[in-house]
Amino acid sequence: MSVLVLLEQRGTLKPTALEAATVASAIARDAGLELHGVYIGQALSEQVQELSGLGIKTVYAYENAALGHYSNDAYVPIVRDLAQELGATIIIGSASAQGKELCASVAARLGVELVQDATACRWDGALHATKPVYGGKVVSDVVINDSPAMVTLRPNVTAIARVGDDTPAVVQRDMPALSLRTVLKEAAEAAMGCVDLTEAKIVVSAGRGVGVPEHLPVVENLAKAMGAAFGASRAVVDAGWIHHSHQVGQTGKVVSPDVYVACGISGAIQHQAGMRTSRVIVAINKDPQANIFKICDYGIVGDLFEICPLLTEAVKQARG
Amino acid sequence: MKIVVLMKRVPDTASVFQINDAKNGVDTSRLKYVMSPYDEHAVQEAVNLKAGGDGEIVVVTLGTPEDKEKLLTALAMGADRAVLITDEHIDTLGHRGIAEALAAVVREENADVVFAGKQAVDDDGAQIPERVAEVLGWSHASVITRFALNGTTATVDREIEGALLTLEVPLPAVFTAEKGINKPDYPKLPNIMKAKKKPMVEKTLADLGLAAADLASKVAVIQMDLPRQERLNKLLEGDSNAQVAELVRVLKEDEKAL
Numbered sequence: 001m002s003v004l005v006l007l008e009q010r011g012t013l014k015p016t017a018l019e020a021a022t023v024a025s026a027i028a029r030d031a032g033l034e035l036h037g038v039y040i041g042q043a044l045s046e047q048v049q050e051l052s053g054l055g056i057k058t059v060y061a062y063e064n065a066a067l068g069h070y071s072n073d074a075y076v077p078i079v080r081d082l083a084q085e086l087g088a089t090i091i092i093g094s095a096s097a098q099g100k101e102l103c104a105s106v107a108a109r110l111g112v113e114l115v116q117d118a119t120a121c122r123w124d125g126a127l128h129a130t131k132p133v134y135g136g137k138v139v140s141d142v143v144i145n146d147s148p149a150m151v152t153l154r155p156n157v158t159a160i161a162r163v164g165d166d167t168p169a170v171v172q173r174d175m176p177a178l179s180l181r182t183v184l185k186e187a188a189e190a191a192m193g194c195v196d197l198t199e200a201k202i203v204v205s206a207g208r209g210v211g212v213p214e215h216l217p218v219v220e221n222l223a224k225a226m227g228a229a230f231g232a233s234r235a236v237v238d239a240g241w242i243h244h245s246h247q248v249g250q251t252g253k254v255v256s257p258d259v260y261v262a263c264g265i266s267g268a269i270q271h272q273a274g275m276r277t278s279r280v281i282v283a284i285n286k287d288p289q290a291n292i293f294k295i296c297d298y299g300i301v302g303d304l305f306e307i308c309p310l311l312t313e314a315v316k317q318a319r320g
Numbered sequence: 321m322k323i324v325v326l327m328k329r330v331p332d333t334a335s336v337f338q339i340n341d342a343k344n345g346v347d348t349s350r351l352k353y354v355m356s357p358y359d360e361h362a363v364q365e366a367v368n369l370k371a372g373g374d375g376e377i378v379v380v381t382l383g384t385p386e387d388k389e390k391l392l393t394a395l396a397m398g399a400d401r402a403v404l405i406t407d408e409h410i411d412t413l414g415h416r417g418i419a420e421a422l423a424a425v426v427r428e429e430n431a432d433v434v435f436a437g438k439q440a441v442d443d444d445g446a447q448i449p450e451r452v453a454e455v456l457g458w459s460h461a462s463v464i465t466r467f468a469l470n471g472t473t474a475t476v477d478r479e480i481e482g483a484l485l486t487l488e489v490p491l492p493a494v495f496t497a498e499k500g501i502n503k504p505d506y507p508k509l510p511n512i513m514k515a516k517k518k519p520m521v522e523k524t525l526a527d528l529g530l531a532a533a534d535l536a537s538k539v540a541v542i543q544m545d546l547p548r549q550e551r552l553n554k555l556l557e558g559d560s561n562a563q564v565a566e567l568v569r570v571l572k573e574d575e576k577a578l
Contacts, residue, residue, distance in 0.1 A: 072459070073459075076454075096481055097462070097478075097479065101460075101462040101463075104447035104450035104451055105450050105451075105453075107415075108416070108447075108454035113539045115539060116444070116445060116446045117444060117446065131444075133442065133443050133444055134331060134442060137333060137337045137546070137547070138337050138544050138546060139544065140443075140541055141543045141544070142539050142541050142542060143539070144538065145538045145539070146538040181459050181489075181490050182489045183487065183488040184487055185487065185488050186485070187483055187486075189482065196482035201577075202577070244465075244499050245479055250333055250441060251358070252499065259571060259577045269333065269334050270334065273333060279577075280575050281551065282567065288555075294551075295551055296551060296552075296553065297551050297552040298554050298556060298571075299553070300556050300560075302560055306560050307560055307564060310560055311564045314564050314567075315568060
């Protein structure tokens with residue numbers, strides 16, 4: 001009987017792995033179970049220090065330079081077998097693109113249910129999860145009466161919390177013989193248009209208010225100054241001004257940054273579906289009636305072509 | 321080439337959602353329904369693939385007779401046949417059970433390629449297609465933005481956070497569509513008329529050799545709520561310089577976010 005947390009890496013441990021561990025740790029404590037982690041990828045080595053104080057007893061490390069990138073064929077049997085070996089009754093993963101694919105497959109192989117993209121979960125005699133549905137317009141509180149009970153957590157919604165500084169023991173595991181049906185031909189890191197929006201601490205997005213594609217840099221410069229990922233509304237993507245991987249919303253990415261800055265975005269329902277769980281929402285729009293002002297924390301009614309450059313300079317000064 | 325498309329009819333998320341009296345679901349009486357947007361991309365990708373040669377497209381959904389309306393849309397977009405899995409106990413199925421039932425149809429159809437949307441925008445479950453592949457022991461690739469067939473394999477692009485992966489996947493396999501993969505062509509009136517003459521069959525779980533009791537969900541909804549909106553809704557005052565200065569101050573000092 002134990003809790004197993006899936007520690008996602010992409011070369012290095014991802015913040016979402018530490019968030020999942022934070023939640024798993026609280027659940028393990030409340031359920032009176034031990035917490036173990038599984039790590040698959042390139043050498044874990046001193047990164048294990050990053051896992052200190054998260055209540056993880058043991059990290060099972062399957063190290064193989066060839067598995068730096070996710071592979072269904074390799075990852076799924078490892079997680080299934082380890083879950084069975086440890087008698088895991090709860091499995092917590094990350095609701096990233098690869099985490100969702102991995103957990104869906106593992107759940108199928110184990111014959112159990114799975115709740116994807118929960119914004120919170122807790123132990124209350126059974127595993128409970130808070131799950132946004134209908135594009136975030138409804139929040140569902142569910143109980144998972146299955147064993148193992150499986151949940152993936154939305155990135156960026158959990159503050160990483162450490163108790164003490166105990167570092168987990170690392171158990172090196174031999175890699176099972178790899179039989180990869182699907183072959184990775186190419187991995188273009190930070191490829192053109194591919195932005196890591198979902199784990200960004202700040203997201204600055206441009207909407208139809210920029211008028212023409214040539215004006216996008218006005219907002220993009222603000223994103224750069226804030227150290228933010230650059231997002232866009234559906235209108236901007238559908239007009240072909242920017243690659244769809246920048247799109248925030250119903251048919252784009254769901255983001256939960258610390259700060260979301262909407263520039264020239266009206267705030268249509270389908271856009272809100274992608275950003276309403278952000279911690280602080282800032283809206284810049286010249287239309288005081290825009291819906292975005294109804295869901296923002298701080299609003300500036302004004303011309304983005306005037307406000308954004310001023311804000312870019314002010315942020316540069318504030319950040320030194 | 322036999323292509324199966326898995327699709328779902330879902331409430332338009334632009335609808336007004338109200339929680340039902342029992343607080344464990346939504347009031348469906350005022351909802352407008354659409355084909356889940358990612359499934360439109362899945363149907364279109366099947367049509368594009370078939371356009372290059374011989375083949376048949378079978379569109380499959382699991383639900384109630386009301387769902388036939390959106391199967392018809394898929395037929396009008398270019399699918400050849402439709403299958404509705406329906407049963408008096410269909411609402412009791414969990415994701416595991418739904419995948420078992422869909423996989424049974426895919427197996428019967430002897431498909432080479434299965435397309436589905438990356439998730440349905442009602443429960444945003446994001447797991448059925450991957451489970452179908454696992455039930456069948458097939459390969460799968462999720463959230464793809466490009467599909468190219470080369471003989472017995474498919475080359476696909478898959479976006480993950482901050483990187484673009486190019487994968488070569490052996491067929492038969494299941495693929496889930498992300499928005500960038502294509503632009504759906506919405507059906508024209510003559511095709512809608514023709515679609516009504518295309519075959520549409522209903523299958524029960526028993527027809528597929530399955531029993532609802534074995535497929536029942538083990539996830540129970542305790543309560544549904546509308547999300548709380550606790551926003552400050554504070555409009556910053558003064559001229560542009562003052563507004564910007566105040567915004568930087570609150571982000572830095574009050575929100576500790578800069």
